[in-house]
Amino acid sequence: MTDPSQIYLDETVRKMVTTTRSYILGTATAMINEAVMAERADSIATDDEARKQLEAYKTDRYAKAKELLTIIEEKLPEAAAPYAIQIPQKMAQIYARIGVATGDKEASAKAIELLEKEIMRYAGNVKYYQSLNPWQYATLPQTDRFIETYYMVYLLQDLGDIGGDPEKMVDRLTDMGVNFDRIVSILQQ
Numbered sequence: 779m780t781d782p783s784q785i786y787l788d789e790t791v792r793k794m795v796t797t798t799r800s801y802i803l804g805t806a807t808a809m810i811n812e813a814v815m816a817e818r819a820d821s822i823a824t825d826d827e828a829r830k831q832l833e834a835y836k837t838d839r840y841a842k843a844k845e846l847l848t849i850i851e852e853k854l855p856e857a858a859a860p861y862a863i864q865i866p867q868k869m870a871q872i873y874a875r876i877g878v879a880t881g882d883k884e885a886s887a888k889a890i891e892l893l894e895k896e897i898m899r900y901a902g903n904v905k906y907y908q909s910l911n912p913w914q915y916a917t918l919p920q921t922d923r924f925i926e927t928y929y930m931v932y933l934l935q936d937l938g939d940i941g942g943d944p945e946k947m948v949d950r951l952t953d954m955g956v957n958f959d960r961i962v963s964i965l966q967q
Contacts, residue, residue, distance in 0.1 A: 782858035795859040799850050803868045806846040810875050813839035817879075840880050843872060863921065866896040867933060874940040890942040897933045897947055900925050905955045927964045930956075 787795065813836045820832040847869055870892040877886030907918060907926045915923075938944040948958060 782855045785858050787859050792859045795854050796862040796865065799854055799861075799865055802846050802850055802854075803865070803872065806843040806872050807868075809839045809843035809846070810872060810879075813843075813879065837880075840876050840882075844876050844882070844885060847872060861896075863925065863929065866892045866899075867929075867936060870896070870936060870940070874936075877940075886941060889940050890937065893933055893937045893940070893942060894947065897930065897937070897951070900930065900933075901951050901954055901956055904930060904951075904961075908955075908957050908960055927961055930961065931965065 816832045816836045816839065820829055820836070850869065870889040873885045873889035873892065876882055877884075877889060903922070904926045907915065907922060910918070934944040934947060937947060952958060
């Protein structure tokens with residue numbers, strides 16, 4: 779089998795991979811939402827048979843959502859086409875929901891791993907953006923400015939929400955040269 783990192787995908791194909799990942803994530807989110815609706819229905823179920831059916835349905839939905847994430851990682855691996863911004867965050871959010879709902883510690887750990895990796899993936903970019911003088915910074919595309927401020931904060935918030943240690947991550951990023959005082963000042967403007 780060919781090493782995915784050795785496959786060349788041009789820009790058009792990489793965009794198609796991102797689109798496919800996004801659609802798969804949308805389907806996984808729908809599966810999670812169906813499980814949540816089944817949980818609500820379970821609270822008003824009148825008999826044991828209905829509760830058993832709802833429990834089986836919830837279990838199936840969570841399992842299928844996790845299977846879809848596995849498909850992304852195995853069939854559309856990051857090594858072949860790097861993840862677009864926010865794809866790992868969305869994957870982590872789904873893994874976290876599965877972990878909380880089912881007690882699946884592996885899913886919860888995967889969520890933390892994805893978020894930490896995504897934070898570190900953009901840490902060097904943020905450090906670079908912060909090294910620019912004001913006129914250079916002003917020429918950055920909106921996506922890059924979003925990464926420096928909002929995206930890093932969203933990732934750190936998600937990390938804390940799912941049981942990771944955002945303070946430890948901030949310390950790690952600060953040691954790398956990321957200036958969080960600057961991020962806070964930009965957010966307060």
